[in-house]
Amino acid sequence: MTNSLENKSILLGVCGSIAAYKACELVRTLRKQGADVTVAMTEAATRFVGPVTFAALTDHPVMIHQFPPDPEAGVPHVEIAESFDAVMVAPATADILGKAAHAVADDLLSTLLNIVDCPVLFVPAMNFRMWENPATQEAVARLRGWGRRVLDPEVGELATLHVGVGRFPEINRVLSELREILDIPQFYAGKRILVTAGPTREPLDPVRYISNRSSGKMGYALAEAARDFGAEVTLISGPVALESVPNCRMIGVSTAEEMLAAVEQECGCQDILIMAAAVADFQPALPSSDKISRSDKPISIELKPAPDILKVIQKKFDGTIVAFSLQGESDLEPARKKLQAKGADYIVVNRYDEPEAGFESETNHVWVLSSAGQEVEISPDRKSVVARKILEHLAQDDT
Ligand SMILES: Cc1cc2nc3c(=O)[nH]c(=O)nc-3n(C[C@H](O)[C@H](O)[C@H](O)COP(=O)(O)O)c2cc1C
Incomplete structure (x- = not known):
């Protein structure tokens, strides 16, 4: 289908x-x-x-x-x-x-x-x-x-x-x-879906940052699939090298704070939040206002936790929350715990250590866990196909 x-x-x-x-x-x-x-x-x-x-x-x-x-x-x-x-x-x-x-x-x-x-x-x-x-x-x-x-x-x-x-x-x-x-299903007609995608950049100084290898491809594929299923889509994206998604409202952000502010601003009128962005877990505690000069001696950078967007939003948002988790093991137990701890309705688990899955890859292999205890594996395929299958599953899940 x-x-x-x-x-x-x-x-x-x-x-x-x-x-x-x-x-x-x-x-x-x-x-x-x-x-x-x-x-x-x-x-x-x-x-x-x-x-x-x-x-x-x-x-x-x-x-x-x-x-x-x-x-x-x-x-x-x-x-x-x-x-x-x-x-x-x-x-x-x-x-x-x-x-x-x-x-x-x-x-x-x-x-x-x-x-x-x-x-x-x-x-x-x-x-x-x-x-x-x-x-x-x-x-x-x-x-x-x-x-x-x-x-x-x-x-x-x-x-x-x-x-x-x-x-x-x-x-x-x-x-x-x-x-x-054309009889193409419109599972999300009349629904508003907010998708976050891509990495965040956490400044070290005015010219350097800490980031991750997220390409944004999974989030963009989800935004596209949600739009094609009839939803009105807002896509909040960190810096990526992808073309914007036609007929979606695009909001560009850079840091975890900016992503949080954009999600807080937009979530009020949404039915579903899909948090596919790879938001930094840590950020430099004291970014320098001047470019840090080269030195022959080792330097240390103190890191502090970045804002936990899911935690903040979960308290304010009544609709369906779909979180993403990237892990390096086949055991789904940590994801089950994260799903409970974060109060999300679903968590989509993908692996960074599998070939052809996770960051940067054109393909992905995921498990969708629901807070009601249902667990579904979506077999490896192009991210566009995986995105459609995730949304199809959410639309048809009556647990
Ligand atoms: C400047 C201009 C704009 C027009 N805009 C429209 C329009 O928006 N809708 C419409 O039904 N007819 C419009 N018309 C009238 C049609 O062009 C006209 O009825 C024409 O015969 C339609 O031919 P068609 O249906 O074979 O394309 C406009 C005419 C002109 C001169």
């Missing part, structure tokens, strides 16, 4: 709306999540964004003409219409909604919409009066009545600077609807 759009073939219909440029970002996001996207533009859409842009972003030719100058053999639009897992029309104009609701097929996109039998999602964007027009509303109701999915546009400032219903929705909402029509 997967929650990703990997290998899904999506036909994206782009219409002549002022929001057509937002389809470019949509294509990028879909492709980053593994989907294969082909764009069909209406003639009007080409007035807003050049087809070259979509050809470059999708790596496929863009379809525009119902009657191309050099017709291909056969009936290509019928073959094309049968080759997709889903069709998304985004932005959808009042015009295309009206056409689709009345079987009008006078250009390539409207013809394809008349033929396809895969799930279809319309993402309307238009002036609020166009949206409220009874003809548009009737078209939307007809389409919905036939099982087509039509997203309600968002309320906000429109291109004309009027405020009203008509804005193109947030990409996360669009993707979450797309996953729904």
